[in-house]
Amino acid sequence: MRKKLLLVALFLILATAVLSSAVLAEGRIAIVFATGGLGDQSFNDMAFKGIKAAREEYGISFDAAEPTSISEYETYLTQFSALNRYDLIISIGFDQADALNTVSQRYPQQKYAIVDAVVKQDNVASYVYEEKQRGFLMGAAAAMMTTRTKDEKINPAKVIGVIGGMKIPLIDENIAGYIAGAEYIDPEVKVIHSYVGGWADPAKGKELAKAMIEQRADVIWGAAGRSGLGVLKAAAENNIYGIGADSNQNHVAPEHVLTNGMKFVNHTVKRAVKQVIENNFKPGVHVLGIEEQGLGYTESLLPAEIIKKLEKIKNKIAAGEIKIPATIEAARK
Template structure:
């Protein structure tokens, strides 16, 4: 894929706005007519080895498959400059805009009305508009399995990384339903398999600060936790580092982060943003864009779940792996209902940090 980089200074701030152009290679059956797409990068930016990087990989794959040309839009203040970024994309004549920043959910609907010839996608949130497609993941389902795994493994004192305390932890990037659905699912999964396990919670209030992640994880390890789950994008790199230094476990998120510290990352909670982005771009190319609809990706669609324990399988008892398989199937079959704070509000068992 041919790539060039240009730098533009936003007129209302000194924040740097980076636009990377990508030209997709045409393939048989690919879109024609010079369609252009843009991917708006969320908080944490590219290089997070998590949510943004995985989504961008799906975007580039879709460009190659469809022949659509595209570019990524990145800002140091993607939240504050949200409307400006979206309007600039619309004014540039882009035919499809995929926005990874959930906080744009209210902005994107109004902007989309002013650019009716452009199709818009908001990921991790819902927005109104006949030319807007919303993408929601059932992250709570994957997090439920991670919580169950952590609660079972924290009792496995044959593992030298596990202490005698039944304490685990989870760190969110920011408080709000988009992140809290991970935390609540994790807590529910842990409590369902062991009501006596203690789950520590905290927020980093940043998706790109490994030092803060390391500090929060160290604090949890000092309080008796031996497994900490990070739901904070690039901040999670610090959680993994803290776990490695303490000879405990981290749980990764979004992408497969197991190889970042083999044996230290117990598993990663996959959130296939690459699959979602690739699917929506392909739908656009096929003339089947789901405007006005909400598209859901969960365990049933194989869009969330756990990694295959490539580096930690020998540390996890077979009975635990069997239980995880049963829980996964129970969720898919509807026998287990995982709490979703987006639709159900907050449960009594969640008190925040």
Template sequence: MKLKKMAAIAMTAILSTSLLVGCSSNSEEDGKIKIAMITDVAGVNDQSFNQSAWEGLQRAEKELGVEVRYLESNQDADYMQNVETLVDQDTDLIIGVGQKLAPTIEEAAKSYPDQKFALVDETYEEIPSNVKSIQFNAEQSGYLVGLIAGKMTKTDNVGFIGGMQIGVIDTFKYGFMAGVKAANPDAEIQAQYANSFTDQAKGKAIATQMYKNNADIVFICGGDVGTGAIEAAKELGKYAIGVDRDQSDLAPENVLTSAIKRVDVGVYEAVKALSEGNFDGGTTTVYGLNEDAVGIPDTTSNLVSQEILDYVNEQMEKFKSGELTAPKTEEEYNALVK
């Protein structure tokens, strides 16, 4: 009896060990490349750039057969903790989404030199050799929606709401302002930052105040702040302009257009390069109109006349040929309008 009992215990231990090994090494056995992204504080369902990045990973999972996941960050302090979690899980590529993750990715790249990273919306003077930077000519799509706002405003007054005053938001802002002025030199532009990417109530309050101050079109670059601002446009019967993704589904009668920035394309291409053994760390790839990675969505024709669309398309071709450029900074904008 003792021998039988000892044999049973031994067999149970062997089976348990086999199950644990099977669970822990499943991704290694199936040979899948493991990709993960870390959101900024706006979260994965921000209707904006985090969500677009996740859509790019979902496409990569479907078309390239990689394993994908995301970790959300509720506060800035979560960024490094999320990186360390993914390093411990032997993630092949860790993607930081948004300019706010830039310092964390730079620090992590030095601490984990064998780990591959990608960073969306920012680069460095000296890019670490294990970091791929993904950027966009967002000023181009900002300029195009500015042209639409300048042509369509009935009050000669439009607004811009930014989530936070950081470089990537300013790129949209000054491109937009330049487009408005090119289409309508008499237009006034209200501008304000919400100091948040998550506060829907604040976005709604700022937009409401702008509409009360005579703006009839407001462009919002601020993650979920934009969701609240679009709600204000819907309630007041005004127009809003979305960002990053086609946001017309949030209010089909009120979202004139959106300044598209195809974060999904940049993320997908980075994963594709890695899967093909072509990860080019230490470099930056910039996506713009020539790569069909910025622009305006087809749904723009629902609320914008063909005459205005033809005008916008003419300017779009000038961007592609290099004849036209848009400002990214306040200094460039001031020089242009002068």
């Protein structure tokens, strides 16, 4: 009797293992990156990091596309959808919203996720961020740094800058937070801002940063995808501080990257995959902020006393004790 029970138990264990393996093996994902492409050392690379982490942890396989223009989004999304083989198709970037809105209606049984935009369809999970929170942290850090007197990279002018990739609501929300964060630290700090007009133009990013440096800015944040790499290069060449975006970009300009405004797209992509693999897909809008560990910063070159103050600010933001404007107009009042 005992031998028979052991055999039954062994069979159940093996069956469970095989079933678990089969579930993981079924996981097939498609991901369409933003036009900045892989190698941007920013938004796309973080997404790629997330899908690779999902492959390692959940055993999924994935196919990817790298569009070079917005007009290609709908084509790639349609091609992936028509194959009817993917458990989830992920769009990376706000400018895929229109294409995904169109394609998701054509394929109502297909599950989709989009990062950095909202698509209001029953088969789409939209992941967006409290951008103003990240901007506030970066503005506070920059303002605290520009008021330091004993640093060769800092001048007495108390001017900081921020360069956005494009003039769109999510970037303006970052800039609004940056202005408000600086104001929170020192109302005398002057904040200047500008836009590259694209996500893959480091040369233009560098040019705009140099123009700010001529206005005596000594800390500049490049919230501009691949274009932001030019901002960091300008910081290194002119011996000021740059601030990276989305991922840890310390290596781009060693000894000149003050901190990085982190957007944990990797965690978001992995979260979206996990929900599908566990049959827990949740369409609708998912808002991620500091409290949800969707946003943050790196310590990098930040002095210990500034890190200490930033942590207090971060906790206050998470607790709702600091109200941050969402528009540049509101932040400038």
